[in-house]
Amino acid sequence: MFTHSEENYLKTIYHLELDSKKGISTNAIAKSLATKASSVTDMVKKLSEKEVVVYKKYKGVTLTAFGKKTAANIVRKHRLWEVFLVEKLNFSWDEVHEVAEQLEHIKSPKLINQLDAFLSFPTHDPHGDPIPDKDGNLKTIEKSLLSTLQKNESGICVGVDDSSSEFLQFLDKKGIVLGKKIAVLEKEEFDDSLLIVIEDKKLSISNKIANNLYIKK
Amino acid sequence: MFTHSEENYLKTIYHLELDSKKGISTNAIAKSLATKASSVTDMVKKLSEKEVVVYKKYKGVTLTAFGKKTAANIVRKHRLWEVFLVEKLNFSWDEVHEVAEQLEHIKSPKLINQLDAFLSFPTHDPHGDPIPDKDGNLKTIEKSLLSTLQKNESGICVGVDDSSSEFLQFLDKKGIVLGKKIAVLEKEEFDDSLLIVIEDKKLSISNKIANNLYIKK
DNA sequence: TAAAATTTTTAGGTTAGTCTAAAAATTATT
C-alpha cells in the first residue's frame, strides 16, 4: 500500500497537523524529516496522487480523512510496540523510540490486533501519549504543563512533551515517573523554577523542565 | 549495515548453501528470490565488495565466514519471531512466515536478545527448524524423513521440509502435530504410501507427505 | 571435439527517493 518512506511522511504530517491546524509547509516537513524541501515537494505530489493529502502549490499540505486514518494507524503501531518493549522486553522508556520507528512499518493487521490484546489494550504509550484506536481516533485527555501549576497546586504526572532520551534519562535520575503525584511547594518569580515534592522527595525544577512535563489535575 | 535486499540475498544464499556445499549459482539464487539472473549478478558483485561472499564470474558464489554469521543472524531473528507469534500472539504455524519475513529485518541487538529471553531461549521454531545461536551456530539434530521408516518402526514428529501454508494446514486437518509419536503399521509397495498411527488414530499417508515430514527415531 | 543448449554476464533502461542549484512565487520590510 504505502512505502516505508511514504509512511514516514504521512506520520510526520499527522504530527505537525496536531498542533497547527493550518496547511503544513514544505519546510516544516523537511525539517522534521531531516530532508530537503525539494524532496518534500516531490513526495507530496505522490501522496496527493494517492489521495492521502491535499496539496496546493505553495500552500502546504493537509491530510485527507483517508490519510489521517492511515497515519493514525502507523502511530498506533509505533505506540503499541513501545508498550511491548517496555512492558514485556524490559526496555527503558528512553530506548524504545528508535526500535519502534522500525517496527511501526511492519504490515500485518493480525499482528497488531493480537499485540494489542496481548498488552491488554493499553491506552497510552510509555511516554504518556495516547494510542489511536483501530479507526484512528485519539482520546485526548485534559492535561496541562507542570509549568502552569500555581503554588500549592498538585497533579499526577501523565506525560512528557520532549521525549528525547536525554530528557527521559534526566527524569529517571530525578525520580520523576509517570503516574506519580507532583505538588508545587514554591514557584520562584525570578526564573519560574519550581520547588516540587514527588514521592515525599523535594526537588527544584527549572522552567525548561516544567515546560516539558504534563500533569493531570 | 546491510539493506533489506542485501539481507534477503544473504539469507537465500545461506539456505542454498546448507544443502549444496558447492558454489551457489546465479540462477539458483534468482529462482529462490523470484528475480532475474541479471539482477543477481549485480547484487552478488555488491555483496562481494562488502566481503560477505566470494564471487568468481561464472563460478557461483560462497559465503565468507562473516557472510555466514550475518545470514545466520537473520535466520535467527526470523525463527525467534516465528516462535513469538505462535507462542505469545496465537498465530498458527502456517501464518507466521510472511510476518517473520518482515520482522527479521528489524535492527536492534537488544531487541533480539530480550526476545530470546522472553521466549525462554527456544531452540527450534514452530516448523521444527533450529534457531542459530548468537554466534550463528546451528545445532543440527539427526532427523530423518518419515518416508525412510520401515514397517513397524516409529519416531517423534520433529519438523517439516515443506512449510507452505497448504501443507501445514493439511497436517493440521490430519491431526499431525510436532512432538507426537508416529508409528508405521504398513508400507505399501505399489505407491510407497504409509499406514501410520498417531495419537491412537490410523491414517493413510501418501509418499509425497512422508517425504516432507521429519521424524526423530 | 564441434555444434547445440544453457547459463551467466554485460549493456542499457526504469523507478523511487534522494540531492544541489537555479528559477519562481510568496511574504516581509522599507
Place this chain on the structure above:
DNA sequence: AATAATTTTTAGACTAACCTAAAAATTTTA
C-alpha cells in the same frame, strides 16, 4: 508599492534495485 528576504518549486543528476535483450562463457550432446 517597490524591493528584499524567504520559501517553494523546477530542472537536472545520482544511487539502489530492479528489468529486457543481446553477447559471452560454460556445459551438454551428438
